[in-house]
Amino acid sequence: MNYKVEVDFAPMYECFTSLTAFLGKQNHNALESGKLWVKEVQKKFTTAQLRNMQEFYRDYSDFTLTPYIWSCTGDRTVSGFLDWFDGLSPGELFEITARFGSTVPSNLTDMRSQASVVLREWNEQYFREIDPAILDSLSREADTRRAGLNGTNALEVYEQATQGMRLYPGELLQHIILIPQYHARPLVTSSLYDEFVFTSYACDALPPEEGRPAPSLLRLTRALSDETRLSILRLLAGKQLGFTEIVRQVGLSKSTIHYHLITLRSAGLVIVHTSGKSASYSLRMDALNGLPQQIADYMEK
Secondary structure, X not given: OOOEEEEOOOHHHHHHHHHHHHHOHHHOOOOOOHHHHHHHHHOOOOHHHHHHHHXXXXXXXXXXXXXXXXXXXXXXXXXXXXXXXXXXXXXXXXXXXXXXXXXXXXXXXXXXXXXXXXXXXXXXXXXHHOOHHHHHHHHHHHHHXXXXXXXXXXXXXXXXXXXXXXXXXXXXXXXXXXXXXOOOOOOOEEEEOOOEEEEEEEOOOOOOOOOOOOHHHHHHHHHOXXXXXXXXXXXXXXXXXEHHHHHHHHOOOHHHHHHHHHHHHHOOOEEEEEEOOEEEEEEOHHHHHHHHHHHHHHHHO
């Protein structure tokens, strides 16, 4: 194994994740926090502020701050990171960007300035007021996952954390960085580079209300309550199929199958076999095998 797997967390990661979850309208229906959270957060901003954030997200839709947060050598609180980020010289900014194999945009410094303004505004109006227990829990989750790495089980830890993403590393890969996140649950997102993979995985940072089932149990039961999703699981039993083949055999639209696969993935019911930018799917029995015990545990509380 020529690559290193690590688990990282800093408040700045969650700040950026929460902003992209808020602005990414295409994923609002999939978010567990849902459109109600989006509407409540919108009330905290003026029309001009919202327009400014939306324009930034539209103009720099491929931009991710994650590699910069990982590269930061100083304080990675929101204010600490942004002060560091703003203080980078054009040469230092270029060097970090180029390290990850990215095409360096000609307007890199302008993009940095706009990102900093949007993120400071987001922090001021929303992020600094979130429940501190969220960040504390994410930090503990990172510590627990990190402690579980023993030098030989890297990809097993990766698959467990992501609820079924199975990575097939390329020859150039040097680092896989796992980052727990709360605001974009149940989504798992990755930024892929030749030498680096950054994966943000869903973490239930807050406990359920008294008498309510755990989110993991809800995801499982909801995923299994739909005829189409059950058909997809049966199709994947003993097979590994690509997205196009699943669409062809099920006979529904790509957008519908995409939605169902997100639901199945969030419940840990499918393995996503990832090699570079291609992916295929198979049935993951671990989640099904654990369902009776989860139900029994909930009923006995």
